[in-house]
Amino acid sequence: MDTLRFLTCGSVDDGKSTLIGRLLYETKLIFEDQLEALKADSKKFGTQGERLDFALLVDGLQAEREQGITIDVAYRFFATPRRRFIVADTPGHEQYTRNMATGASTAQAAVLLIDARKGVLVQTKRHSRIVSMLGIRHVALAVNKMDLVDWSQAVFDEIQVDYRRFAQELGFETITAIPASALEGHNIVARDEVAMPWYQGLSLLQWLETVPAAAREAAQPFTMPVQWVNRPNLDFRGFSGRISSGSINPGDTVRISPSGVTSRVKDVLVGNSRATEAIAGQSVTLVLEDEVDASRGDVIAAALNPVESADQFEGELLWMSQHPLLPGRPYAALIHSKSASISITHIKHHLDINTGAHLAGKTLGLNEIAIVNVSFDRPVPFAPYSENMRLGAFIVIDKLTNETVGAGMIHFALRRAVNIHWQALEVTKAARAGMKHQQARCLWFTGLSGSGKSTIANLLEKRLHADGKHTYILDGDNVRHGLNRDLGFTEADRVENIRRVAEVAKLLVDAGLIVIVAFISPFRAERELARGLFDPGEFIEVFVDTPLEECERRDMKGLYAKARRGELKNFTGIDSDYEPPQSPEIHLRTIEVRPEACVDQIVHLLRS
C-alpha cells in the first residue's frame, strides 16, 4: 500500500470542504465523538439547515469557522484498503495563492473543483496554473453540484471540452473529468448509476486510488543532497540525507558536487540496518570508501551523471510577503540543504496568474509571480525544477525578519555564471593605499534628511585633507545628478540607488582612498549589503542621530514642509520608514554634540 498526497482546489462556494468532509465520512474516518461535535456545530454554524454540514468538519481554526472561509492549508488523512491519503485542503481566493502553492508543493495530484452552474472561471484557470507551475501532472476535474443542473450531461460535456482546450498549454499528463455532487454523495465513493447513468468513468475515490503516485525522479540517475554529516567518533563518518532521485547500491561510484571528488559507496544505512539498495524518497546514511570531504549542502550523485553547480539562474518566483520584492536587495535562501545569500538581479516579466499574460514590472508584490534572474553568492549544486524538484526548488527568506517571503523554481543556469572571473590584479589595494600613507576606508554616514550628514562629512573631509589624506565624498547631489539620474524615490529605486553607490565606494576604496558616503540610506538591508562588499574593518557605519522633530524644525531645504503637505511622496520619516542602525561603529547624537566634536570622534577612530 502506498501513499498519495493530493491537493483540492476550489472556493468554499464550490463545495470543496463538503467534498473532503464527505470523503472522510464515507471512508469511516469520522469518529462518533467527532460526529457528535459535528451535529452540535451544524446547528450552531451550519449552512445546510437540518442536515449535517460536512464543511464544518474540515474548517479548522475558530476564526475561519465563524467567518465561513478557509484561510490556511489544512492536512487531512484517510485510507482505503488500497491506499493511504494525505489531503492538502487549500483556500481558493486570489489572496491565498501562496497557500495553494504551499499545498501543491508536496502533492502528486490535484482535484480541481468546478461549480457545474458556473463552468470554467478565472479562478479555475488560476488554480490550474499554480498546480502546473508546481509540477503536478495529474488532475481530476470534479464538476460539482450536478444536482443543481438536473444531472445534465450536456452541461458536463461543455465544461469538460472548455477546460481541456484551456489546459493544453499547461503540460498535464492526464486530465480526468468527473461529474459529481459532494452534498448528495454522487460519484464520490462509488460510481453513481441512478442520477447520471450516462457517466461510465471512475468515481473520485476510484481515481484517487489509481492515479500514479510515484515521483518521476525515481527513474533518474542517483542524487542526494548532504543534509547532515554523521561523525559520532573518529571511526565512523557517514553522509546523511534524503535521496532526491534514482537509487543507490553498495559499490556504486559517486561524485560529490561542487568539489568533483569521486569515491565508492561502502555501506548504505537505512535507519539502523545495512541495505542492499535505497531509492528516491528514502532517508539514508552513505558510508564512502575514501576519506573524502563533503559538507551540508553538497550533493552526492552517480559518478557518470554528476550534478552541475552554478551561481546565476533563470527561474520562476512566487512572492509571499506583504513587503514587495526589491531587485538588488540581499535575501537569504535555502536550496535543498544549502543556505546562501541571493539577490534578484532582473525581473524579466510578471506572469498574470489569471490570464497567463506576460506583464512588465519592476517589483513583485504579494501573490505575484515573475520570471527572474537570480544571483547566488556562491556556486550551488542544482537541477532544473522540472527534472528534479528537490534540487530545483528554493525558498527566499528576509534577512531581518526571517520570514519566508518567496518560493522559487530554477529553470536553468545562466552561462554567465561560468564565464566571468574576477581578474586578480597585481597592484593591490594595500599597495595603492600604502603609497598614500593611509589605510583605505569607507565611512558610511546614515541618518534622516537634515540630520547633518553633509555638514559633518564636509568638515571631516577638510580635516583629513589638512592631514594629507586622500579622500572623496559621495553624496546625493553628486551621484543623483549623474550616475543615478534614472532613479526616483520609490522603495525599489532607493535600493538600487544605494547598491550603485556602495559599488562605486568599493571601487574607490580599492583605489586606496578614504571614501565618505553621505546618504540617508534608510534600510538596514542595503547598509548590510554595502558592508558585505568590504573587507573586515574597512567599513565604518556612522549614525548621524538627529530626532525627526529636530530635523523637521531645521528643515533647511523646506522638504519636510513639502512632504507634510503631500507634495513629496516617499519621504523618509514622513511616509517612508527609517530603520536606525543597531550597532554602528560611530553613533553621533547631534543634539548633544557639536559638529566639530563629531569630527573629532571619527578622526580618533581612524587613528586607532
Added chain:
Amino acid sequence: MDHTIFSDLESESIEIIREVAATAAKPVMLYSIGKDSSVMLRLAQKAFYPGPIPFPLMHIDTGWKFREMIAFRDLTAKEIGFELITYTNQRGVAEGVGPITHGSAYHTDVMKTEALKQALDLHRFDVAFGGARRDEEKSRAKERIFSFRAPGHRWEPKAQRPELWNLYNTRINGGETIRVFPLSNWTEADIWAYIRQENIPIVPLYFAAKRPVVKRFDQWIMVDDDRLPLEPGEKPQMRMVRFRTLGCYPLTAAIESNATTLDEIVAETLGATTSERQGRIIDHDGAGSMERKKQEGYF
C-alpha cells in the same frame, strides 16, 4: 499494512529530525512517555545511527503521571542511554496545584504550559520537538511541521511561515523559538502499526489488564494512588481496561478492552468508533479550546 508506508513516513520524519540537528543552536526533544514519544524516540535513534542522539530529551513532570509511566521513563533512558532532563514547575508544587483541587484547566495551565515555558527558558532551548500529529484535532490539521513561536512562546496562527516542499526555514531572532513536529503526517493507526512492526517498547498501561477504576461522567478513571478522593459510597472496581492515550492520571480516562497484545490493539484501533482524544478531558472545554491553549504556549 506493508513496509512502503513506513518508508515514506519514516523517511520524512528522519529528514525533519536531522534538519533540526543540523540547524538549531540548542535543540531538545520533549518526551511525554506516551506511544507517540516512543515512536519519535525510535526515529531519532535511527536518524543518527550509529551515533547517539545529539540532543537531550526532556520530560515535563506534572507530578500526576501514572507511576508506571515514570518507571518506564527511567528504564528507557537507562537502556537507550540518552540524556534525560526532567522539570517540574516549583511554583505550582509550592502552591499545591493539582487537577483535583484546582481543576483540569488550571492544572494544565500551570503544570504543563507554564512549566514547559519555564524549562525552555531555563535551558535556553531554541528548538523543541513535540510528538503532536495533525490527525489529532482540528486546529492541529493546520499546524506547520516547523511551528514558529514569538517571544514568550506565543503561537500566532497568522504569523506562521509558509512551508513549501521539504524546505524548512529554521532562522530565528533572539527570544523566538520553534516547535517541530516530526510525526505531523502520522495517524493513530500508523503509530500503532509502526510500534508493532518495530517492536517498540511502550508503557504497559496501553495493554488491557485488570485495574482499579471508578466511573465518573461516564468515563473510567483509574485509581492510581490514594490522591484520588472517592465520593461517598464510591468503591474502586477491578475492570479489564487500557489507555489509548496517556496524560495526567485523573485527566485521562481508560476504555474497557480485552486487547492485551499489539495485534489486538491495532485491530481495535482500526475498528474504533471514537477518537483517541475522547479520553482527554482537556479537549472537552469547548470547540476551539485546544486552539486557545496553543496560543498560550501549549504544545
